[in-house]
Structures are given as C-alpha cells and as structure tokens.
Amino acid sequence: MNIKNSILVRVRIAFLLVALFSMAVGAKMFHLQWVEGDHWRKQAQAKTINFRKVKATRGNIYSDDGNLLATSVPFYKLAIDPSVPDNKLYRSGIDSLAYLLSVHFKDKTPEEYKRKINDARHGKKKYLMVNPRMINYQTKKMMEDWPILRAGRYKGGVIFERIDRRFNPFVALGTRTIGYVSQESRGIVGLEASFNRQLAGKDGQALFQRMAGGGWKPLNDDSEVPPEQGWDIQTTIDINLQDVAEAALHRALKDHEANYGCVVLMEVATGEIKAMVNLGQQKNGNYAETYNYAVGQQGRTDPGSTFKLPTMIALLEETSLEPTDSIDTGNGTFRYSGAVMNDAKPGGYGKITVQEAFEHSSNVAFVMMMREHFRTKPQRFIDYLQSFGLTKSMGFQMLGEAEPYIKRPEDKTWSGITLPWMAVGYESKISPLHILAFYNAVANNGKMIQPMIVKEARIADNVEEMYQPRVINEKICSDRTLKKVRKMLEGVVEHGTAKSIRNSDYKIAGKTGTSQKLKEGRYTREYYTSFAGYFPADNPKYSCIVVIDGPKGYRQYGAEVAAPVFKEIADKVYARDIQMHKQLPRKAWEDDKGIFPMVKAGYFEDLRYLCNEMGISNHTRDTEEWVVANVSNRSISWKSKQYLPNQVPDVSGMTLKDALYILENKGLRVNVKGHGRVISQSQRPGSSVLRGSSIDVVLGS
CATH class of the missing domain: 1.10.287 (Helix Hairpins)
Known part of the structure; x- marks a missing residue:
C-alpha cells in the first residue's frame, strides 16, 4: 500500500x-x-431549591415591674433581584440608588455600586447581596424610600433579609443572671439557657432558592410555615435594687482587690430574688459578670462562720442548752484529736455565755459544745443538717445549681477533727444561695422555701405557665429555738462581730463568716468572707447574703469586708421602701406648733390639694390664684395675695418655685440666696414694677 x-x-x-x-x-x-430529564431536573431543583428553617423571634425577659431586661432586636441585610425592575424604572433610578448606597455604607464609590448592580442585571442574576453589613429597622424604613427600592419586592426586586440580635437595654447590669444567646439563638447560660424552651419559640420553614455566590433567596409560596414567637418571661428582679447591689459590691471588690464577689437579695415571705449580682476580677483588673458564683460550682466552698447558725440550731434542738449558759473558752486555744482550734481574738474570750459565743463567733466555744454533745453520735448532727434541707439541692429555677457537699461518718475522709471543723464552717461545701435560703427560713418563722427568680411565662397578656415557690421544709426547728437564734443573730449586730453596721433606724440580724481557703490540700492565709442576714430584724422583709472572696490588705474578715456591703444595700432598700419605716408617735408632731402647718403661702390649688390629702381643715371665700395661710385652731383660712399688674408682689412665705414664677412674670430678674422659703425681698411689695430690674430674694427656714 x-x-x-x-x-x-x-x-x-x-x-x-x-x-x-x-x-x-x-x-x-x-x-x-x-x-432521564425528569430525574435530573428534580435533582437540580433539590440542589437549588430547598425548605430552610425560619427562626422564631425569641421572647423577652422582663423585671418584676415590667422593665425590659433582654429582647430580640431585628436587623436586616439588603439584597436585590436586579432582573425584576423594568428598563424605565431601572434607568431612572440606578444612578441615585448607587449614590445613596455609597453615602450610607461608605465602602464603594457610586460608580462601583452601579457597575456591581449592572453586571448582575446583565448576567441575569436573580439575587445580589448589595452589602453584607446589617442595618437596623430605622435604616430599613429609610431605604424603602430610595429609588428602585421604593417599588417594593415585586416591582423593584428589593429583599430585606431579617436577622434577630439579642439586646440588653441595661447593658452589663445582671448580665450573667440574664445570660447570653448563641449565634444559633439558643440560650447558653443564665435565664436565657434555663428558660430556653419557653423563650425560643418554634421555628418555621419556607422555600428558598440557592443563588450564585452561595446566597439563598426566599421564594413566596403557599407551603410556608410561619414561626411561632417565643414566650416572654417575667422575673422577680427589681432593676433598681439590682443596680444598688451591683454598685455596692463593685466598690467593695475594687477597694479590697478581691478575686470575686456575689450578692443575693431575697424577699423573706415569697422567696423572690430581687437582686443577684456576680462579679469576678478580669485580667485587666476590672470586674465583670462572667460566672454565677451565687449558684454554681465555683461559688460552692467552705461557708465559714455563717454555718454556725445551723450548728447552733442543732445544739439547741438536741440539748437543754440555754443562751445564758456559760462556757469557759480559756485563752482561746483548744486542742482536739491532734489539731488546734483558735479564736480570732488574741488571748481568747475566757468565760462567756452561749449567746456571747455566737455573737463573737468563738470557734473554741463551738468545738467544745460539739465535742460534749455530738462526739459519740456524729450521724445525729448530720441528720439535723438533712432535716434542715442543707444536704440536697433546692431545685432552683436556673441551670447549674451546685449540689451541697456535707461529709458523713462513713466517708473515707472522715476523721476525728471533721465534726468540730464542720461545726465552724469547714469540711463542707455549700453555695451562697443555699446558705441564704437557710437564713431566710429563720426570718420566715422556720419555713424554708425554694428561692425563685421567674414568676411566669406568657404570650402577650396570656399567662402560659405560672411558677410558685416550693416549700422545702415547713419547719426547720421549734419556735422555742427560733426565738433564741433570732435573738442571737440580732446580738451579732448589736454587740458582736458586726456591731459596726448597727444603726438606729432599723435592726439588722445576721452572722459574719470568714474561712481560710484550701489550696493543694492546705489552708492558706487567703480568706473567703461573707455576711448573711435579714432586715428589719423585728419584722423581716428582706434577707441577703454578701460574699467577697480573697480580699487583699489588712482588712480580711467578714465583719470588715462583707458586712459593710450588706449595710449599704440594706440602707438603700430601707430608704426606698416606706412600708418598713416606723411611724413616729403622734405626740411627736402634734405638740410641735412649729411644724403645723407646713404651709405659708403659694398657689391656691396646690396648697388646698396638699391640705386635703393631709387631712388639714382649710377653707376660703376668695377665688384668687395666690394666697397666704392664716392658721387658727388647727385650721387654715386662705386669704388673697394679689397685686395689680404694675405692682411688685409680696412673695414672702412662698417656695422658691412659686416666687420665681410670679416675679419673673412681672419682668424682674431674680437673685436668690439661701435655702427654704422666702423670708425677705429687696423690692418693697406694692411698689411700682421696673421691668428688667433686679430683685434679691432671701430664703430661710
């Protein structure tokens, strides 16, 4: 070939x-x-069109008086379908739209925005994310009036993708108690996590189409399942008391350079928590709410001398001990099973009563009493603690409650010194909230109730779930013992370790606590300080516990560190709760002629209203606006105090507010000296008014 x-x-x-x-x-x-066309078309559609989850709007968290503590605020991302607008609408508005986008976002020039949208339109793209930055609702409303966008979704192609973000109106106040929300809109900690089921709502679903670039465009069709909004929860937190407690604790932590601290303020009768503050020291030295020490494991520690209250109750219930019985504590040192127990006071307290032993927190006295009455029957003491409700968790509404750790005789770590050390607050681990619940029981006539922080969950005005406090122990001890220990708790403040916080307005009952911290199996010179108690002592309304861990400096005891914080909080609570104030004896104000009546002159309608509210008899025949009071036989008669338009008025006896109103309306420039009511004026009443002239007004009591 x-x-x-x-x-x-x-x-x-x-x-x-x-x-x-x-x-x-x-x-x-x-x-x-x-x-195979139908098969592959279905496969393609499954890749590009799919049902996706539509997040439900998370419910709000409210304080006890309706203040908003946490809410979901809607934000949006701006996207458009550039193929939707017709040519006339597009050409007339694209330049203006590009300019407005450039001015608002400040990341591209108008030409770049125009080119970006033009390219998408020419490429027949159905979805274009104009800018990934989120905008708020007000900005969204503004953009809805922009060229092209104002035509809406079906004519202008605008797509506002909603994304909810959690917002706390009070910023850092109670942050750890309220909690946080993850990117998936789930509660991580705090109330957000504990009540996630109620707050989260039920997600819906809608049909979305996957667009070039990975974005998803929602498609409106009849298969959409709308989401169900989450329930709102109302807490027991009083935002004003929360602020008071946080400010007081923060100052103390900074002053003592402490590691962390917590405060819980609770209503005695209801167990409702009115404030819960947790502040821990950060690396930069500042303090922030990052962990719930009042409830969680990290806050569970040796309670120190606040535990002497359950010890004393067990002793009084078990024995015939009386507060007046004597104990010889010697020089303040006691050897027991090879260990030494010391009192805080050098040289000891000598011979003291049981009452004084509690007031001065004598470790030696408590060890001696425990040795005498429970040495041969340690389980009996543990049984008392169990009956008090101190050995098990309380079932608190928030997640993460620490289980109490109380040693038992059968434990491998039980030794000859365990029982006496437990009596003074060591070798046990209990959270501050649990200690507070026990003190609250003493204030509540022996009834120990479960602390609560959420009252109800609701949708709008419809209550879906109502929460009631659970009684943990109907009666922790006898009335006879309650009467004794309540007197002892008052004595701590009146005569004992916390006498520095005694005041004459109301009585505080409580107990200081100071315990050495255990590190690597040994007790160190670093302290855990606390004060737990209630007020007013004679008619308890609030109970409170203050914990400050690791204070630095020369002040390292509960009486010097934690107790002053308790008093600052109690003083401010007392000042704002008039129901706790004692009414003065009637004679104190009835016989003081200088006090009645507390009115002299002013605007008639205001003065008459005040007198009527106070039950003071008053009458007049005149109908003038400005009057002067004439007192006779515990009654007031009003007389007119009017002058002609061109005369200087007499403002003597008036408050500064009324005097300024009258004089300035006459065209006079007023110079003020002193405080109280007007006692003199430089221009004679009844003289001619010279508009623009000065008049000196002197105030006094």
Missing part, C-alpha cells in the same frame, strides 16, 4: 471514530434530555 492510500485509510478511520463519538454524544444528550 502506497503512502497516499495509507493516509486516506487513516483519515477515513479518524472520521469514522469522530462520527461515532458525535453520534454517541448526541444519543447521550437525547437520553439525558428526554429519557
């Missing part, structure tokens, strides 16, 4: 192979298009 024939054969073979390949491709295309 010559070369020419060989080439022709090869060409024909190559042509045949190409023809066969083309026929195979055509056949495959036909098969894919017509035979």
